[in-house]
Amino acid sequence: MTTLAPEDMQKIDAYWRAANYLSVGQIYLLDNALPREPLQPEHVKPRLLGHWGTTPGLNFLYVHLNRVIRARDLNVVYICGPGHGGPGMVANTWLEGTYSEIYPNVSADARGMKELFRQFSFPGGIPSHAAPETPGSIHEGGELGYALSHAYGAALDNPDLVVACVIGDGEAETGPLATSWHSNKFLNPVRDGTVLPILHLNGWKIANPMVLARISKDELTRLMEGYGHRPYFVEGDEAEAMHEAMAATLDAALDEIGDIQAGARGTAGDPPARRPWPMIVLRSPKGWTGPAEVDGLPVEGTWRSHQVPLAAVRTNAGHREALEAWMRSYRPEELFDDDGRLRPELAALAPAGNRRMGANLHANGGALLRDLDLPDFRNYAVAVKKPGTTSSEPTPGARNDAARRHGRERRRRQFPAVRTR
Ligand SMILES: Cc1ncc(C[n+]2csc(CCOP(=O)(O)OP(=O)(O)O)c2C)c(N)n1
Numbered sequence: 001m002t003t004l005a006p007e008d009m010q011k012i013d014a015y016w017r018a019a020n021y022l023s024v025g026q027i028y029l030l031d032n033a034l035p036r037e038p039l040q041p042e043h044v045k046p047r048l049l050g051h052w053g054t055t056p057g058l059n060f061l062y063v064h065l066n067r068v069i070r071a072r073d074l075n076v077v078y079i080c081g082p083g084h085g086g087p088g089m090v091a092n093t094w095l096e097g098t099y100s101e102i103y104p105n106v107s108a109d110a111r112g113m114k115e116l117f118r119q120f121s122f123p124g125g126i127p128s129h130a131a132p133e134t135p136g137s138i139h140e141g142g143e144l145g146y147a148l149s150h151a152y153g154a155a156l157d158n159p160d161l162v163v164a165c166v167i168g169d170g171e172a173e174t175g176p177l178a179t180s181w182h183s184n185k186f187l188n189p190v191r192d193g194t195v196l197p198i199l200h201l202n203g204w205k206i207a208n209p210m211v212l213a214r215i216s217k218d219e220l221t222r223l224m225e226g227y228g229h230r231p232y233f234v235e236g237d238e239a240e241a242m243h244e245a246m247a248a249t250l251d252a253a254l255d256e257i258g259d260i261q262a263g264a265r266g267t268a269g270d271p272p273a274r275r276p277w278p279m280i281v282l283r284s285p286k287g288w289t290g291p292a293e294v295d296g297l298p299v300e301g302t303w304r305s306h307q308v309p310l311a312a313v314r315t316n317a318g319h320r321e322a323l324e325a326w327m328r329s330y331r332p333e334e335l336f337d338d339d340g341r342l343r344p345e346l347a348a349l350a351p352a353g354n355r356r357m358g359a360n361l362h363a364n365g366g367a368l369l370r371d372l373d374l375p376d377f378r379n380y381a382v383a384v385k386k387p388g389t390t391s392s393e394p395t396p397g398a399r400n401d402a403a404r405r406h407g408r409e410r411r412r413r414q415f416p417a418v419r420t421r
Pocket of ligand 1: 051054082143167168169171174200203204205206
């Protein structure tokens with residue numbers, strides 16, 4: 001029994017190709033977005049900037065999350081730890097329609113696609129990273145290290161939220177990320193949502209190999225188990241096998257999350273003992289589906305695909321031909337109609353309305369606001385009867401009963417399992 005029917009597999013793969021096509025277009029092109037003529041130097045941006053290497057993995061995850069959101073009516077926020085894969089976030093929010101709704105000048109047709117490409121990392125345009133103006137993004141990812149802590153912050157107090165959090169294997173080597181695996185200890189399965197960490201082992205950071213991608217699977221499994229997770233592995237480079245593996249794995253991980261939450265929410269009183277939360281390890285080539293070789297040197301699956309794999313497209317005819325072949329390898333004519341619109345059978349793969357990850361209310365600043373639960377600052381005042389006679393340390397803070405009561409109640413609500421005096 002497979003998880004994906006052949007027709008679903010084809011559509012998911014086509015959607016992934018569409019996101020990859022749009023990501024490459026953003027990095028390179030000023031014009032000729034739908035390849036209507038052979039690529040000319042003037043179609044290409046004069047200064048190339050962007051990060052291809054991480055992007056196909058981000059796009060792969062986005063379309064698979066779309067599938068489970070629709071199948072299970074999930075409320076999902078996407079945290080893109082490798083925020084330098086910004087073209088992927090922008091491409092996917094354009095495909096699902098949120099981008100054009102927020103930015104009508106980047107319409108969902110050929111004219112909008114050209115603008116989508118032009119504006120990326122271009123004067124007067126948009127940043128190369130996921131950014132506050134990227135729909136559905138609450139995490140910039142420029143300074144690596146905070147993906148998991150932002151993800152857990154989003155999940156706390158939002159019991160129906162699933163925060164899918166992609167962590168680069170390079171980011172995983174930063175101090176902040178390495179310590180934030182422990183955030184799962186603060187998750188209360190009754191009143192909080194959940195985080196699904198997805199460790200993206202594409203093997204390289206800028207130019208160096210990664211520790212977590214080089215240790216054995218067994219050792220990585222034990223490391224994740226030690227952090228309180230049950231790891232699921234999706235590994236390979238063959239598209240169909242990877243689609244099937246990711247679909248089956250997401251189903252298994254989400255079933256397990258549902259089981260943990262149902263178990264905890266069905267019991268009265270203190271929450272049951274902590275159970276390991278699922279997490280996913282995605283091991284896929286860096287620069288997956290990009291040029292295998294450039295100027296005789298291997299690129300796909302190596303550090304050379306980290307940023308712009310073909311660096312001299314404007315001046316070097318060979319690079320230009322390679323870029324055109326790369327973009328045409330996604331078969332854009334099967335993905336977009338003559339007017340540049342995503343074909344309806346593929347557009348139907350995206351969730352609807354606020355279930356689209358780019359439109360999720362939790363991830364669009366200001367859509368959901370709630371007053372902060374703050375104590376009255378006056379209760380923390382230090383009485384100064386005569387200048388220069390009082391000394392006080394700030395940390396005990398709560399100087400009277402009202403302040404102490406506020407603190408106690410807040411702690412009890414946050415951590416029901418923690419005894420408060
Ligand atoms: C704290 C920090 N250190 C260094 C960098 C520079 N930098 C940008 S991308 C990158 C590699 C990241 O590797 P990884 O997290 O594995 O992402 P991917 O390989 O998927 O691009 C580095 C080191 C950064 N952005 N932030």
